[in-house]
Amino acid sequence: MQTGDKLEQYRQIIQEILTEHSQVKPVYGEIAMKLVFDRERDRYQLLRTGWQGDRRVFGALIHIDIEDGKIWIQYDSTEIGVANELTDQGIPKTDIVLAYHAPFMRQYNGFAIA
Template identity: 50%
Template sequence: MDIEKYREIIKSIVEKHSEGDSDDREVETQIAFDLERDRYLMFHVGWRGEKRVFGCVIHIEIKSEKIWIQRDGTEEGIANELIEAGVPKSDIVLGYRSPYMRKFTKLAVG
């Protein structure tokens, strides 16, 4: 599949998750796309009372023509959404898993 198509699929998935994630008025959901380096992030920023909230929910990269999921804090699973969108399993790497454990998935190892 074309890398441009991968970019569009990833952007649409991240945007979809950011739109449905606005229950807390004090915590903002933000997305950041680095199109030059193919990095796509969704994170939370804000406050809950006196406690600072900051955390990455989704972090995806395209490296060596494969989609690397570095962080997946979704219930659906980013890999599942990518597969539904037509991305072959052989082009998806679970970067948050150790290289040893990746060989036990039905996805790419790296």
Template identity: 55%
Template structure:
């Protein structure tokens, strides 16, 4: 079986999340650092007098594993990765403390 290109898959998933902006006043930005394998979706702009800025999704690829550092989606980036064929042992839920990861069905590091 051919190995999945994690960089390409992560970018495709994040691009899919960047088109779902219900608010035309603010924007969703994709940040892809392919050299260092950092990938983010940011929400930014202004809603009236209030500044909007936040990271919705942050994914890193380290040592051949996909580290989900932040996941503000309903469906869950890990679920999307598994559905695309990524083995659970190649996904680390980095937003969980290291001692809690052993209680998930995903990699610990």
């Protein structure tokens, strides 16, 4: 598979996974799920916004970047793990970086180091 085709496939898979997660409504508060896809810069996020009682809720549930042909999971607060979902879709572990792990620890997690 050519690099451009691979990146397009990765973009599509990431968007599908985030879209699926966006359809799950939190059981608490008045929380909306917001998708942010920046295909030009290869930045993909799923945000939570709203209120839980008198407390403001805002932040990323998932943040993924594509850099140098690899998928960098910057943040993932899902139970199943986005990396597992990506590998289930056929993306090799060598193309997935768990950026939320310290660089010196990445050699032990079974995914790409960088």
